[in-house]
Amino acid sequence: MSPTPVTADHNPLRDVRDKRLPNIAGPCALVLFGVTGDLSRKKVMPAIYDLANRGLLPPGFSLIGFARRDWADQDFGQIVHDAVKEHARTPFRESTWKSLAEGIRFVPGTFDDDEAFDLLAETVHQLERDRGTGGNTAFYLSIPPGFFGQVCQQLERSGLATAEPGQWRRVVIEKPFGHDLESARELNDIVEGVFAPDSVFRIDHYLGKETVQNLLALRFANELFEPVWNSHHIDHVQITMAEDIGVAGRASYYDGIGAARDVIQNHLLQLLALTAMEEPTAFTAQHLRAEKEKVLASVRLPDDLAASTARGQYAEGWQGSEKVVGFLDEEGMKPGSTTETYAAMKVEVDTRRWAGVPFYLRTGKRLGKRVTEIAVVFKKAPHLPFDDTETEELGQNAIVIRVQPDEGITLRFGSKVPGAQMEVRDVTMDFTYGNSFTEKSPEAYERLILDVLLGAPSMFPRNEEVELSWRILDPVEEYWAANGRPDPYPSGTWGPASADEMMARDGREWRMP
Incomplete structure (x- = not known):
């Protein structure tokens, strides 16, 4: 029997018949x-x-x-x-x-x-x-x-x-993969003019995080969630990436880029795509990417960008017990910069599954705490056989996927308070990786670098996804560029008042992580 030939896809260190063995990179x-x-x-x-x-x-x-x-x-x-x-x-x-x-x-x-x-x-x-x-x-x-x-x-x-x-x-x-659609296309043409598309790996480290990948398991391996993952049951979705740090030491890089280009165009739109995508026929790069691209191609901005977007710039304030300077006072910052350090926007996904369900995306620096999460907020029960006083502390059910820190999943639902009277209030059930598994999750870069060496491109966005993301963001950036300055917000808070007003117009409010 002739030996198995060594090819670019064959790893002689791994017996592919045993799926329990880890993927070990071949010579490289x-x-x-x-x-x-x-x-x-x-x-x-x-x-x-x-x-x-x-x-x-x-x-x-x-x-x-x-x-x-x-x-x-x-x-x-x-x-x-x-x-x-x-x-x-x-x-x-x-x-x-x-x-x-x-x-x-x-x-x-x-x-x-x-x-x-x-x-x-x-x-x-x-x-x-x-x-x-x-x-x-x-x-x-x-x-x-x-x-x-x-x-x-x-x-x-x-x-x-x-x-x-x-x-x-x-x-x-x-990243950044360009600063708008035109520059992204130019960059893609340059790189793919030298390397074949399947040999180009665009790193988005969020896609290497254990919790992000667990989102696919949560949805498609559990009959408990997928039947209610649609507009019949879900009221809205909030995707948040908040940082408690400023831009100290990175002023020259950050000025002119801003929160939306730095985070929404790549990280948050990728999280949206994974949250909203249909079930792929297989967990291969081809099928995963195809489903994500369908979502991004279906994303629609509201007509009124003034009412459905918000941007801010952190001012001086308190980050915990530390007094911190505002964005414009950071060392190396250009006076009068209009670069936003907070960005929020509402989008909709025009598919049968998500018709009428708004997705709210927000990111910012110098916010109340460091957290990244996807919150799927459900509609209220159509009939509550309780007096108003019995449910006054009851909110909406929610599934919250915590990407960082304390990676895990929280389920919020209503439960009766112990006692003789009927009183219902919100409680939570928490799953955390640290408590449920003895093995520590690998860092995102470990997983992604190994995937590069293995030639496994499933979690890497290709040029179509990048360009579709810029198609979504470019009109917002153009609108902001033509309409004044970002709204100031004190460091250590949760952003400008205009972001709260954006939610209030829809009768909703931001989750407090």
Whole structure:
């Protein structure tokens, strides 16, 4: 019997007949551009170590850093070592580090340096010979989008973007994926002009979070929820990403981008798509993406954007016990900036399942607490055989999926208060990952980087999803640009009054997380 051939999709370290075994990456290397940035140091490097520590990387895995630094291999190795010691999720083990460090290389150079990319190509080929990487290489562009085109062209010129038979080459890009529809299309054309669409992995770290993926299990593995997941029973949906931090140290990056472009266009619209999508015929990348795209194509903005959107800018205030400055007083901020730090909007999904159900999206900085959640709020019971005084503390039933922190699910429903009289009030049932499972959830970047190395694109948005998201947001951005300044709100509160007024017009109010 002939041996199983090794292909780009075959992993010789895993017996695919046993579905209980973890997915272990096959022979490969990862080239990291932007090694000096916070993202690389705090997320990417620690995630690579954690994967190695969990036994999910092959013995010959290699990490190549590329930057404008006069470093040797051991200098970059020390940078990785320090990042791992400070930020890794799993315990530091000398044996794991020693194995990983043997595959660490560094190539100095700039993005316009042909010789540096030629040296990078030589390094990739050398690792193929010396460490058995198989020539399989992922290029992680942890750099500003303005450099994507230049780096991709250099990878093409040096031959690094082209895979030999039996090999694969993939590129990973971080948000923002453009700043509007036109720039997103230009960026997609540049990247996909060098790499095949199935080899482009656009990272949205929210899609790697355990709770986000559990949303699919909640809906489609439980007969309890799916029958009521529609406009007959659901009143509205609120999707919130709140931060309690400001933009200190990131003023130059954040100014001109704002909360809507930074969060709503990618994270919140992706969460909306997963909440509203129909059941896929299979949990493959093709079928998941197709269902998400149907949702995004069906999203409709209300005609009156003044009444259905709100934007704000944090002013000075108190974050807990700390006095903090306002957005315009942050170091490096342009005087008179009109960039919003809070954004809220109402949209509807024009499908049979969701007809008439509004989705409210909000995000902001310097809010009351750090939380990301999806709250599915149900209609009130059509008939309550109680006096008003017996149910005055009863709200609407809700399922709340907490993405971060304290990942889990809360179910809110009415229950009788113990005692002789009939009194009904809200109670909650909580499921948390920490209490229900002994194994800690992996960090989002662990899951997503492993998926890149495995060639599993299910949780990565493709260009159609990105462009559909910009189609939704662009009219809102254009309206805001033509209509004055954001409304101020004190730091430590839950946003501007205009956001509460937006909800009040519909007879609703924001959930207090």
